[in-house]
Each structure stands twice: as structure tokens, then as C-alpha cells.
Amino acid sequence: MGKLPEIRKFLAPEFITGPDVRLLAGQYIQNFGINRVLVVTDEEIRKQFWFIDIINNLNEYGVEYTIFSAVSPNPKDIEVMKGASIYSESGSRGFLAIGGGSVVDCAKGMAIVSTNGGHINDYEGVDEVKNAIPPLICIPSTAGTSADVSQFSIIRDMNRLVKIAIISKTIVPDVSLIDPVTSYTMNGYLTACTGLDALTHAFEAFVSNGSSPITDNHALHAIQLIHTYLPKVISNPNDHDARYQMMIASLEAGLAFSNASLGAVHAMAHSLGGYYDYAHGECNALLIDHVLNFNFDSERDRYKKIGEAMGLDLRGMNSTQIRKKLFDYLQKFKLQQGIDNTLGSLGTKRDDLYILSKFSYGDPCLLTNPRDMNVDDIKTVFSEAL
Amino acid sequence: MEDNKDNLRKKVVGLGNQSIRKSYYADLLNKVDELNLFKLAIDQTLNLVLIFNRNSGKIEYYNKALSDFFSNILVDFNPENIKEIQSGLLWNSIISRLESGYLNSLEPIVLGDKESKTFDLSLNVLDYKKEEFVIVVMRDISERIEYEKKIERQNQELKVAKEKAEESDKLKSTFIANLSHEIRTPMNGILGFSSLLLSDNNLNSLEKEQAKYVYESGQRLFSLINNLLEYSRIFSESIILHEEDIQLKLLFNDLYSEFSPLAKEKNIELVFNNKLISDEWIVRCDRAKFQHVWYIFLDNAIKFTDKGKVTFGYKLENNQPVYFVHDTGIGINNEDKSIIFEQFRQANETIAERYGGTGLGLTIAKAFIEKMNGWISVNSEPGVYTEFTFSAGELISTNNLTQTVTGTDKLWSDKTILIAEDEPLIFLFLVNILEEYNLKLIHAKNGKEAVDMYHKDTSIDLILMDIKMPIMTGYDALNEIRKSDTSIPIIAQSAYPVDLNIYSGFNELIRKPISKKELICVLKKYLV
Numbered sequence: 020m021g022k023l024p025e026i027r028k029f030l031a032p033e034f035i036t037g038p039d040v041r042l043l044a045g046q047y048i049q050n051f052g053i054n055r056v057l058v059v060t061d062e063e064i065r066k067q068f069w070f071i072d073i074i075n076n077l078n079e080y081g082v083e084y085t086i087f088s089a090v091s092p093n094p095k096d097i098e099v100m101k102g103a104s105i106y107s108e109s110g111s112r113g114f115l116a117i118g119g120g121s122v123v124d125c126a127k128g129m130a131i132v133s134t135n136g137g138h139i140n141d142y143e144g145v146d147e148v149k150n151a152i153p154p155l156i157c158i159p160s161t162a163g164t165s166a167d168v169s170q171f172s173i174i175r176d177m178n179r180l181v182k183i184a185i186i187s188k189t190i191v192p193d194v195s196l197i198d199p200v201t202s203y204t205m206n207g208y209l210t211a212c213t214g215l216d217a218l219t220h221a222f223e224a225f226v227s228n229g230s231s232p233i234t235d236n237h238a239l240h241a242i243q244l245i246h247t248y249l250p251k252v253i254s255n256p257n258d259h260d261a262r263y264q265m266m267i268a269s270l271e272a273g274l275a276f277s278n279a280s281l282g283a284v285h286a287m288a289h290s291l292g293g294y295y296d297y298a299h300g301e302c303n304a305l306l307i308d309h310v311l312n313f314n315f316d317s318e319r320d321r322y323k324k325i326g327e328a329m330g331l332d333l334r335g336m337n338s339t340q341i342r343k344k345l346f347d348y349l350q351k352f353k354l355q356q357g358i359d360n361t362l363g364s365l366g367t368k369r370d371d372l373y374i375l376s377k378f379s380y381g382d383p384c385l386l387t388n389p390r391d392m393n394v395d396d397i398k399t400v401f402s403e404a405l
Numbered sequence: 406m407e408d409n410k411d412n413l414r415k416k417v418v419g420l421g422n423q424s425i426r427k428s429y430y431a432d433l434l435n436k437v438d439e440l441n442l443f444k445l446a447i448d449q450t451l452n453l454v455l456i457f458n459r460n461s462g463k464i465e466y467y468n469k470a471l472s473d474f475f476s477n478i479l480v481d482f483n484p485e486n487i488k489e490i491q492s493g494l495l496w497n498s499i500i501s502r503l504e505s506g507y508l509n510s511l512e513p514i515v516l517g518d519k520e521s522k523t524f525d526l527s528l529n530v531l532d533y534k535k536e537e538f539v540i541v542v543m544r545d546i547s548e549r550i551e552y553e554k555k556i557e558r559q560n561q562e563l564k565v566a567k568e569k570a571e572e573s574d575k576l577k578s579t580f581i582a583n584l585s586h587e588i589r590t591p592m593n594g595i596l597g598f599s600s601l602l603l604s605d606n607n608l609n610s611l612e613k614e615q616a617k618y619v620y621e622s623g624q625r626l627f628s629l630i631n632n633l634l635e636y637s638r639i640f641s642e643s644i645i646l647h648e649e650d651i652q653l654k655l656l657f658n659d660l661y662s663e664f665s666p667l668a669k670e671k672n673i674e675l676v677f678n679n680k681l682i683s684d685e686w687i688v689r690c691d692r693a694k695f696q697h698v699w700y701i702f703l704d705n706a707i708k709f710t711d712k713g714k715v716t717f718g719y720k721l722e723n724n725q726p727v728y729f730v731h732d733t734g735i736g737i738n739n740e741d742k743s744i745i746f747e748q749f750r751q752a753n754e755t756i757a758e759r760y761g762g763t764g765l766g767l768t769i770a771k772a773f774i775e776k777m778n779g780w781i782s783v784n785s786e787p788g789v790y791t792e793f794t795f796s797a798g799e800l801i802s803t804n805n806l807t808q809t810v811t812g813t814d815k816l817w818s819d820k821t822i823l824i825a826e827d828e829p830l831i832f833l834f835l836v837n838i839l840e841e842y843n844l845k846l847i848h849a850k851n852g853k854e855a856v857d858m859y860h861k862d863t864s865i866d867l868i869l870m871d872i873k874m875p876i877m878t879g880y881d882a883l884n885e886i887r888k889s890d891t892s893i894p895i896i897a898q899s900a901y902p903v904d905l906n907i908y909s910g911f912n913e914l915i916r917k918p919i920s921k922k923e924l925i926c927v928l929k930k931y932l933v
Contacts (some may be wrong), residue, residue: 024895033426046422102762112434154430 029229029278030188032168034270038263041073041158041198043079044115051154051193053113055083057106059126060091060117062159067204070117073158077115085109087129091392092119093175093182093299099128099139104338106133110180113154116192117201119213120164122297123157127172127190132157143183147384149191154212155192160201161213162298165220165273167195167275175293182293182377187224193275196332197270202300207253211356212300214249217269219303222311223282224275225325227387231279238275242328244268246352253356276381283379283386284310286396290378304358305365308349309403315342317390363405372401452544457487459503459530459537462496471543477519492518499541502528522547535861552557570909581637586873588630589900590828593918595623597834600921601899621666625912627918628700635773636765646691647699647914650801652678653686653719653726656696659922660717664703673710673733678718684717689724690798692887693916694773702730709791710734729794736787745780748769773797818843820932825879826871826898827856831917838921842928855886865893867931870900870911883910894931 041162048056056077063069065088076356077084087102093306096387106129116126116138128139135142142148157167166172172185205213205295218241224230225238245268251261287310317339326333326345329352334343353359367375376397385392392400415421447454463486475490476482488496498514498663508528515523524543602608602616663678666674688695699717706715713733719726737745741752746767774781779797805915822844826832832848839846845933848854849861851874859865868886872879883895888908895910900917913927 050423050425050428050431054432228855 021215025231027229027233027278028291029207029274030170031190031277032192034168034197036197036267036270037200038200038259039129039199040196041117042076044073044156044158045076047156047194047196048077048113048115048154049080050083051113053089053154055109055111055125056111056115056156057102057111057112058084058086058115058117059090059122059129060086060088061119061122062088064088064118064122066286067160067195067201067274068121069198069200069204070148073115073117076121079307081168081217081304084115085111090119090122090125092188093296094128094173094178094285095175096139097126097177098125099132099174102126103139104131107239114141114152114157115156116159116167117158119154119161120166120210120216123159123164123166123192124172124174125363126155126392127152127166127192128174128185128353131172131185131190135164139174139185140178140183142185143176143188145186145280146188148185148187151189152174152262154194154322156191156194156196158196158198158201159266159269160328161200161205162217162262163213163269163271163273164216166193166275167197167259168248169271169277171277173292173299174288175296180294182289184289184383186267186280186383187315189197195270197266199259202262202266203257203259204257207357209300210252210256211249211358212304213269214252214300214356215304215307215358216243216300217265218245218249218271219274219284219307220232220272220281221311222325223266223384224272224279226314226321226389227276227282228389229387230275234275234279237271238279239324239328240273241272244271246329250355280387281384282310283314283385283392283397283400286321286377286379286382286385286388287375287401289382289384290375294371294375295367301358301360301365304353305360305362305404306400307318308346308389309400311349312342312346312390312403313388313392313396315345321389342357344370361405364400367401367405369402369405372398375401428627449793453524454541455541455543457486457539457541460538462487471609474517491518495541496898498526498540499528500564502526503530503539509581514543516543523550523909527627532790533721534776541567546707576769577637581634585634586900588634589667590830591836591918592623592627592630594830596620596627596918598837599623613736617666628704631697632701632765632769635769646694648689648798650687650689651798653688655701657718660696660699664707667704667707671707672835673707674713674714675707676714676716678716686726688798689801690777691773691805694777695797698770698773699728699730701770702795704733706734706791706793707767719876725796725800727794729792731790731792733790736789737783737785737792740783747784767883789842793833817928817932821845821847821862822928823847823849823855823858823862823865823868825849825852825868825874825882827851827874830872831871831919835919835924838919838924842925850887851875852882855879855882859886859890859893868930869893869894869915870896870897872897896927896931 026147039040047262057257058074058077060070063088066194072083074330085105087105089101090098102125104108104280114126114130116123116281130140131148132141134150134152135148140182159167168191170186170188170191172190173182174185175181202210221238221241224234225242230238244264248264248268251258252265255261257264284303284306287306291297291302303320310324316338319341322345323341326348329348331348332345373394376394380394407567413423416424446470452468453474454466454468455464455468455471464484465483472482479557481882487499488553490496493516495516502508502510509531510526513523514526515521524547525545525546527542529540529542531540549788551585599616599620603620605614608616657677661675665675703715703717710732711734715733716731717729719728721727735756737752745752771781774795774797777797778799779795781793781795783789783791783793796856822839824832824835824846826835827850834845845864847858847865849858852870853876855868855870855874856877859868870879870883878887879897879899883897886893886895894912896913896915897911898915898919912931916922916929
């Protein structure tokens with residue numbers, strides 16, 4: 020006896036995939052009727068060859084630009100506000116975000132403030148952004164946070180030292196130019212962290228209580244691709260095909276989680292990032308297995324499917340066995356990509372766990388976790404990850 | 406050109422370079438830019454701009470200038486309806502204008518709570534999306550109004566100043582006129598009676614000599630006083646001309662007899678040089694002033710000549726008479742030629758010392774000549790000669806004379822003259838002059854008596870009317886008499902500056918001091 024399907028929506032930007040699609044930036048900006056953009060990026064990316072290509076492309080199309088590159092890995096609210104004021108002072112009419120999730124999230128924050136006014140922290144929560152943002156074109160350089168296709172923006176509130184989640188359809192970018200060439204210059208650590216982030220997205224979207232048949236397809240496919248190609252990229256960073264596949268994987272994971280939302284891993288990773296400023300991808304990696312342990316019994320079938328997508332042979336196993344197999348596999352997988360830390364080794368203190376748990380409890384990502392968690396539950400999982 | 410397959414395929418999968426989903430965006434941005442520019446323009450203008458829905462009064466837009474004007478620190482200015490602005494004052498004004506149809510009435514409107522200002526109001530009604538909207542533009546004219554008020558005040562002040570100046574002028578004129586009368590009356594006495602003495606054949610030569618001295622002194626004094634008075638008059642009021650037709654020959658005869666004693670005294674010859682063909686040339690000009698000019702020139706000529714002769718006369722140039730006075734006197738230096746005409750100026754101090762004089766003569770002569778549309782010029786060689794030439798008035802070449810000197814019928818024993826004169830001295834003088842004519846003379850001491858006497862005595866043939874008299878002036882008396890009698894000759898006699906327009910109604914005007922000759926001429930004219 021099947022129950023009636025729940026109502027689900029699916030929203031995505033226009034995205035163009037393929038090598039060198041970053042060079043479509045000028046054309047797309049021009050077609051919006053924009054004569055001046057604010058280019059949001061970070062210091063590292065400014066140096067890359069493929070970044071300079073994009074700037075040349077803008078010049079070709081006669082697009083004027085101002086560059087804002089003071090974005091930190093966990094973007095701060097002050098950076099958002101600074102960028103927003105530069106946006107209006109420079110007379111820019113649109114945003115071009117070039118970089119990883121932090122850059123895209125920061126650009127989204129600036130875009131919100133530019134048409135809604137006030138302070139970025141005012142927009143914490145779901146559907147709090149009333150006015151549409153100016154045209155936002157993204158060129159992601161990681162595989163990845165996929166903020167370039169998502170309805171999320173995560174900003175660090177420097178007063179409370181938490182990461183706030185802003186969730187709104189209005190901040191889904193207009194265009195994403197997904198060019199694998201931009202990922203060629205990622206180092207091993209960044210590749211591993213962002214790859215695990217993508218994996219977490221896929222995991223959480225699949226077991227989310229907001230999942231849909233559409234998001235499920237993308238999530239599972241993403242898991243398959245990541246488990247196959249992430250190790251390849253780690254061992255051979257110049258494997259261009261693997262790089263491409265990872266970008267596709269990240270894209271699909273992004274499409275999935277943007278619409279199905281996330282779960283406990285991200286809720287907890289956000290409070291860690293807010294408080295300790297740890298790299299987001301790494302936080303996810305350190306929690307994904309422990310949260311799986313906690314969640315497993317609430318979505319046994321789905322976790323099984325995940326296992327199968329990762330190429331595990333789970334025939335004839337009972338749920339406890341499957342859970343253990345998955346847990347072990349994840350631990351091994353992490354190590355294989357070069358992630359060998361624990362929360363404890365990063366410097367997380369047991370005394371802080373309570374406050375961290377409280378913050379996580381307020382994170383909207385927790386709403387779609389397959390299993391309800393209270394503050395104590397969260398604390399328990401945190402301590403296991405220490 | 407046909408798209409090749411590859412290109413078309415590319416477009417089908419949405420990778421064409423014109424594959425745009427929300428293409429309105431570019432247009433939208435342009436429109437927003439335009440709108441912002443217009444808003445900027447309307448916001449930076451100092452005029453107050455307001456747009457509201459005509460029926461409901463709901464405000465669609467108001468610009469910064471309007472907001473700034475009505476804002477105050479106590480209350481936020483944020484009206485949704487025009488009726489909220491200044492408790493409906495603006496709404497009422499506008500609606501009444503719309504209803505009357507005078508959308509652009511020039512009447513200004515006063516607005517403002519904290520600070521009242523005056524505005525020029527212009528209205529326009531337009532249809533938009535099936536509704537009527539009113540566009541209000543108000544221009545602050547407070548400063549202009551202030552300016553206008555200031556100008557108005559200034560004009561008022563000027564007007565008052567002008568009135569005061571005019572009054573002061575009038576006072577001066579009256580003063581001068583009074584002075585003139587006060588002086589002329591005794592002068593009349595001195596000159597009149599001393600001249601009578603001179604013509605009295607019963608005096609011995611010493612007595613005659615003395616009488617002559619009195620007369621000549623009187624003349625000089627009179628001339629000086631006249632100059633002073635004329636001068637005052639010139640510079641306190643404008644010169645008024647009273648034109649007459651003058652027979653030049655007669656005038657020159659008089660001048661000759663007037664000045665030859667003076668010349669003889671200095672042992673210089675006085676010559677009248679007439680180069681005209683006919684003796685009957687008539688000139689139309691102001692007799693008194695013309696005569697005065699001659700007096701000044703002749704007086705000067707004789708004064709500044711120690712030996713030789715003074716020649717005067719008239720010649721014809723371009724069919725107009727040009728007058729001249731030529732003397733063989735001390736002459737004038739070239740540099741001094743222009744300054745001699747300046748008031749109070751004589752050529753130098755030595756002249757002033759040696760020759761006396763006030764320095765006013767030539768100034769007056771020049772002013773009179775110019776008023777008579779004439780010109781003056783002077784030629785001189787120091788130590789040899791000086792010649793003044795001038796023109797004045799208009800030549801009327803006619804033989805019709807307004808004055809005839811023919812006929813010597815001195816007997817008017819059947820005629821009666823009423824003399825209205827408040828000054829006994831003058832009356833006495835008149836009696837003396839007229840004695841030989843056997844006229845019956847009746848004396849009225851004022852205008853009222855004159856009128857009464859006129860009505861009482863029907864035998865009066867002519868009235869000699871003094872102007873300034875107590876109780877009733879000669880003018881009023883004239884009017885009274887003229888009401889019933891427009892034919893009786895009434896001759897005005899006056900010492901005052903005369904405006905002939907006022908004296909119309911009189912047949913003639915005789916100026917005081919009265920010359921016997923002139924008086925007899927006039928009587929002859931009217932007592933036929």
C-alpha cells in the first residue's frame with residue numbers, strides 16, 4: 020500500500036557545463052543589458068590563469084568591472100556589507116562570482132543587501148528575502164559546494180560567531196557556468212574537502228524528509244560519480260575527465276540538496292565553522308559517518324541504496340551490518356582522500372560541545388534530518404566525532 | 406543566409422549567443438535609468454512638484470523640494486492624500502482653481518506652517534490609465550514679491566521726494582515772484598518818477614542833471630536786480646517764452662535811445678547799423694527776453710570799451726536775421742571765450758575788479774537765446790575788438806503789424822478807464838503818465854471793488870487790471886466781469902512772471918514796471 024506522494028518543487032538556474040564555458044561570461048552579462056559588474060572572488064583565484072581569461076573576456080565584450088577579492092573561506096558578514104557598499108558605489112548592475120562556495124555565498128549576501136537594504140544578518144532564515152536580487156552569474160571553481168545552483172547562502176555572524184543560513188528562492192543564481200578547467204588548479208586538500216562536501220550534500224539530500232524522485236536521481240548519481248572519480252582526482256590532479264566528472268557530480272548534488280535541503284551534518288558543521296572557523300568541507304567529512312550512525316535506523320532503505328551507489332555489496336546483510344559497513348567505508352574513504360583529522364585534533368573542546376549543540380539545534384538544515392534530534396543528541400554525536 | 410546545421414543545432418540546445426530567457430531585463434534597466442534621471446531632475450529642482458489623483462486627492466508623487474518645505478522637526482512629512490497638506494489649504498486652492506477653469510491664474514498662493522512663502526501656482530490635468538491626475542508645480546516668488554514691495558516703497562519715497570522738490574520749487578518760485586514784485590514796485594517809483602522829472606521842462610540844468618543821475622542809477626540797479634531775478638528764475642524753474650511779434654526797427658530805436666547817454670558819457674560812439682533792405686522786418690519772439698539779451702550785450706560792450714565805438718544791429722544770413730554787437734574794447738582771450746558764459750564767471754579777476762559786474766549777464770543771455778532756439782558766437786582780438794553774434798526767434802516777413810504807432814490822437818477826453826491797482830504809488834504813476842490825455846480815471850483798490858465799480862459805472866471803456874490784489878485777484882475779477890461782458894478791453898498789468906495761458910481772457914498784458922510808451926500803444930489800440 021503506497022501513500023500519496025508529497026508535494027515537491029524543483030528550482031534550478033540556467034547552467035552550462037563543459038570546458039571553457041567560463042568564456043561565455045561576457046556574452047551572458049551583455050545579454051542582461053549590464054554594462055558594469057562587481058566581480059566577487061578571493062586572492063588565490065585572482066592569480067589563476069583561467070581567472071585572467073575571464074577578465075579578458077569581459078574586456079572583449081566591453082563589460083566594465085570592479086573586483087572585490089577580500090573573501091575569507093567562511094565568508095563574514097562584514098565582508099558582505101563591504102562588498103554591498105562597493106557594489107552600489109561603483110554603479111554596478113550585476114554580480115559575477117568566480118570561485119568556491121565562500122565566494123558565491125558572499126556574492127549572494129551582497130546581492131541581498133543591494134536590493135533589500137539593512138544588514139545581512141537580518142535575513143537569517145527561510146523566505147526572509149523579499150526583493151529579487153540583481154543578476155547573479157556564477158563560475159564555480161570547486162567540486163564543490165554548488166552554491167552556484169542552490170537556494171542557500173551561509174554567512175558567518177561575527178558578533179555571535181555562528182554561521183547563519185539564508186534560504187530563499189530569490190537567491191538561486193541566474194546563470195552558472197560550470198567549467199571544469201577552473202578546478203584544475205585546486206590543491207589536494209581543497210579537492211578532498213570540497214569533494215566530501217559534495218558527497219555530504221548528496222547523502223543528506225537523499226535521506227532528507229524533503230526528498231523527491233527528481234532530487235533522489237541527482238543525489239544517487241552524484242554519489243556514484245564521487246565515489247568513482249574523487250579518488251582519481253586525488254591521485255592524479257591532471258585527470259581532466261575526472262575533474263569534469265567531479266564538477267558534474269557536484270552539480271547534481273547541488274541540484275539535489277538545493278531542493279531537498281540537508282540534515283544534521285550541515286547543521287553541526289555550520290556551528291563548528293561559525294565558532295572555530297574550520298573549513299566547511301572538512302567539518303562535513305568529520306561528521307558524515309557519525310551522523311550516519313545516528314540516522315541510519317530512520318532511513319534504512321535509503322542508506323542501503325547509498326551503499327549500493329558507492330559500489331558496496333550489501334546482499335544478505337542485516338541493517339546493523341549494513342550500517343557498520345557503511346560507517347567503515349566512509350572512514351576509509353576519508354582517509355583515502357587525505358582527510359585524517361578528528362574534531363579533537365582540530366582543536367574542538369569538550370566544554371564547547373554544549374554551546375555548539377545549541378547553535379546546531381537552531382539551524383534550519385536540521386529540519387529535514389531523517390531523525391529528530393534534540394540538543395543532547397547533537398552533543399552525543401559531536402562527542403563521538405571528537 | 407541559411408543557418409548551417411551545426412549552428413542551428415547549437416541554438417536548439419540553447420547555446421546560441423542570443424538564447425536569452427528574460428530578455429526584458431536589459432530594457433528594464435534602461436527604463437529604470439531614465440526614470441532615475443527624471444526623478445533626479447525633479448528632485449533637484451527648487452520648484453515644488455506634486456502629482457495627485459484629481460478625484461480622491463491621493464498623492465502619487467511629490468518631490469524633495471516639497472518635502473523639505475513642509476517638513477519640520479516635530480512631525481514627519483509623509484502625506485498620502487493632498488488634503489493632509491496644511492489641513493487641506495492646498496487642496497482647496499487647487500480645486501477652486503480647477504473648477505473656475507483658470508488653471509494658470511496669476512494670483513499667487515501663500516503656504517507654509519513654519520515659514521510662510523508665496524508661490525506661483527501652475528496646474529495641469531492629464532489622463533492616465535483611465536484616471537485624471539493633476540500635476541502641480543509651485544515656484545517660490547516670495548523674494549520677487551519682496552523685491553516688488555521694495556520697489557513700490559522706493560517709488561513711494563521717490564514720489565514723496567518729488568512732491569517735496571516740486572513744492573520746494575513752487576515755494577522758491579513764489580518767493581522770487583514776491584521778491585520781484587516787492588522790488589519792482591519801488592523801482593517803478595524810482596524810474597517812473599525820475600523819468601517824469603527828466604521830461605519836465607521846468608527843471609534847471611543842475612536839477613536835470615540830478616534827476617538824470619537818479620534815473621540812470623535806478624536803471625543800473627534795476628538791470629542788476631533783473632539779472633539776479635532772471636538768474637534765480639532760470640535755475641529754479643524752466644524758462645517760459647511768451648511770443649510776440651516785434652517790429653525790429655522800433656526795438657532798435659528804443660535800444661539806441663536807451664544806451665546813447667551811457668556811450669556819450671564814456672566818449673564812445675554808439676552806432677546802429679542796419680543792413681536790411683526794408684525797415685519793416687517783424688520778428689516773433691519773447692519781447693522781454695529778447696530785449697534783456699540786448700541790454701546785456703550793449704551794457705557789456707559799452708562797459709568794456711574805453712575808446713572807439715560800439716556798433717550794433719542786424720544782418721540777414723540765409724534769410725534770417727543775425728544780430729550783432731561789435732565793440733572796440735579790451736577784447737577776450739581765446740581761452741576765456743568759453744568760460745565767460747559760465748555763471749558767476751568773468752574773464753579774470755582784474756576784469757572783475759576793474760569793471761565790476763556779477764558775471765551773470767552772459768549766462769542769462771545764453772540761456773535766453775538758447776531757449777529762443779538761437780545761437781551765440783563770439784569773435785575777438787584782445788585789445789582790438791569783440792563781436793558777439795547771435796540769433797533768436799523767427800523772422801516773419803510781413804508788413805502787418807500788431808502794433809501801429811500811427812496816429813497821435815492824444816485826446817481821449819470822452820473815455821473812462823478803470824484802474825484796478827492796490828499799490829498807491831503805481832496808481833499815482835499811472836495818473837501822472839495819463840494826465841495829458843484827459844482820461845477819466847476810476848480807481849479800484851482790489852478785485853472786488855473793480856467788479857463792483859464795473860457793474861456800477863456803465864461808461865467804463867477799458868480796465869487796467871493789476872493781477873496781484875488783496876480780497877480778489879485781478880484774474881478772478883476778470884472772470885467775474887467776463888461772465889457778463891466779453892468785449893470790454895481788459896489789460897493785465899503784472900510784475901510777476903507770467904503764464905499767458907492763465908491770462909487768456911485779458912486782451913493784453915503789460916509788464917511792470919510800466920513803460921509809458923507801451924501803455925499808450927495799448928490804449929491807442931483799444932480806445933479807438
